[in-house]
Amino acid sequence: MEEISGEDLLACNQCGKCSAGVRRGGDGHAPQPGHPHGPTGDDGGPAESDDLDLRLLCLTCVTRCPKGVDLPRLMEALREISLRAGASEINLDQLPPDLVRELPQLAIVGGFRKYIK
Amino acid sequence: MKIPYYPGCTLSTKAKGYDRSGRAVAAALGMDLVELPDWQCCGATFPLATDNSMALIAPTRVLYQAEQAGEQVAALCAICYHVLKRTQTALERDPAMRERINWFTEQEYGGRVRVVHLLELLRDHLGWDELARRVVRPLTGLRAAPYYGCLLLRPYDEIGLDNPEAPTVLHDLIRALGAEPMDFPYSLECCGSYLTVKDPAVSETLSRDIVASARAAGAQALVTACPLCQFNLDWPQRETAFGRTGDEIPVLYFTQLMAVALGLPEEDWGVEEMYTDPRPLLRKWAGGDG
Numbered sequence: 001m002e003e004i005s006g007e008d009l010l011a012c013n014q015c016g017k018c019s020a021g022v023r024r025g026g027d028g029h030a031p032q033p034g035h036p037h038g039p040t041g042d043d044g045g046p047a048e049s050d051d052l053d054l055r056l057l058c059l060t061c062v063t064r065c066p067k068g069v070d071l072p073r074l075m076e077a078l079r080e081i082s083l084r085a086g087a088s089e090i091n092l093d094q095l096p097p098d099l100v101r102e103l104p105q106l107a108i109v110g111g112f113r114k115y116i117k
Numbered sequence: 118m119k120i121p122y123y124p125g126c127t128l129s130t131k132a133k134g135y136d137r138s139g140r141a142v143a144a145a146l147g148m149d150l151v152e153l154p155d156w157q158c159c160g161a162t163f164p165l166a167t168d169n170s171m172a173l174i175a176p177t178r179v180l181y182q183a184e185q186a187g188e189q190v191a192a193l194c195a196i197c198y199h200v201l202k203r204t205q206t207a208l209e210r211d212p213a214m215r216e217r218i219n220w221f222t223e224q225e226y227g228g229r230v231r232v233v234h235l236l237e238l239l240r241d242h243l244g245w246d247e248l249a250r251r252v253v254r255p256l257t258g259l260r261a262a263p264y265y266g267c268l269l270l271r272p273y274d275e276i277g278l279d280n281p282e283a284p285t286v287l288h289d290l291i292r293a294l295g296a297e298p299m300d301f302p303y304s305l306e307c308c309g310s311y312l313t314v315k316d317p318a319v320s321e322t323l324s325r326d327i328v329a330s331a332r333a334a335g336a337q338a339l340v341t342a343c344p345l346c347q348f349n350l351d352w353p354q355r356e357t358a359f360g361r362t363g364d365e366i367p368v369l370y371f372t373q374l375m376a377v378a379l380g381l382p383e384e385d386w387g388v389e390e391m392y393t394d395p396r397p398l399l400r401k402w403a404g405g406d407g
Contacts, residue, residue, distance in 0.1 A: 006167040058307035059271035063281045076165035104131040110161035111314030
């Protein structure tokens with residue numbers, strides 16, 4: 001994770017300012033880099049959680065971190081590890097056809113680059 | 118003043134109204150947005166993995182194209198602006214990476230071009246007082262909620278357009294046009310962004326909350342600078358088989374609001390393809406039937 005993200009996980013002192021800024025669409029906890037339950041799983045790999053999918057990249061956390069930890073880069077590293085292991089996060093067949101017809105081009109390009117390898 | 122302009126893919130297709138109104142208001146204010154002669158997609162995402170330099174190639178090509186055209190390049194799309202500005206910053210700070218990309222693209226990007234958003238040009242070159250003087254149809258009484266979203270402002274260290282937690286640029290613009298900027302709690306909250314292609318139900322929920330928050334604050338319209346925010350906020354308000362709820366509010370690009378205030382004809386507003394038609398509201402300030 002540190003290699004891909006270029007970030008220092010141990011710089012996090014768990015102050016929680018990043019979590020407090022999280023706007024999430026699902027259930028579950030908000031991530032903190034140094035928290036024992038996140039963002040990595042017990043084996044050091046990506047946590048088995050939908051949380052990763054629902055990180056919105058709003059970048060509020062990076063604005064608020066007093067230690068200069070770039071949490072979006074850490075989350076991106078987890079996403080990259082998952083994608084490089086063969087996962088694909090978009091199921092095109094499940095998208096409503098009327099939505100697919102109307103989606104802005106940048107949503108398609110950006111979403112595919114972000115969620116599919 | 119001629120300014121090289123990068124429209125990006127969405128402003129050439131889905132968000133043509135943003136492009137049209139943007140060019141029209143810039144021209145009305147003496148700024149001629151000249152489209153880059155040969156441009157390509159910026160990639161729509163800025164790579165956050167340090168070992169993913171491939172994703173920097175597309176935006177660097179755009180910056181190279183822009184550098185051939187002048188010292189600065191203007192964008193309207195907040196996401197294009199975000200990607201290009203961060204790439205500009207990243208390659209300024211990492212000359213070795215710039216050399217690496219140049220080696221691959223076989224184009225010599227020199228790192229001299231500056232990426233600007235039209236909002237910056239309005240604020241820093243024209244000025245709000247001058248814009249207010251150019252207004253011929255003041256939007257007096259219009260309650261407009263500025264919706265900043267995320268990528269226009271953050272991360273400040275690399276973008277630097279405005280305060281990332283308490284921005285004022287859209288507020289000031291709305292005020293210069295004679296309208297009333299309405300503060301609301303979700304002004305800076307994420308609409309879901311690309312999540313709309315992965316989990317549309319989630320992004321729709323997030324977006325509905327934003328619209329509801331603006332409506333509760335008394336806003337008659339939302340004002341944004343991002344075509345993905347515009348879509349995410351407007352799409353859930355579309356007419357469905359159940360009709361409309363009746364409490365929709367239009368989601369406007371700031372350039373569309375400007376077009377009305379500057380007295381431009383209705384074809385320059387670029388509002389035809391929106392899910393919530395803003396014309397019934399805007400015509401009140403355009404005079405007669407517009």
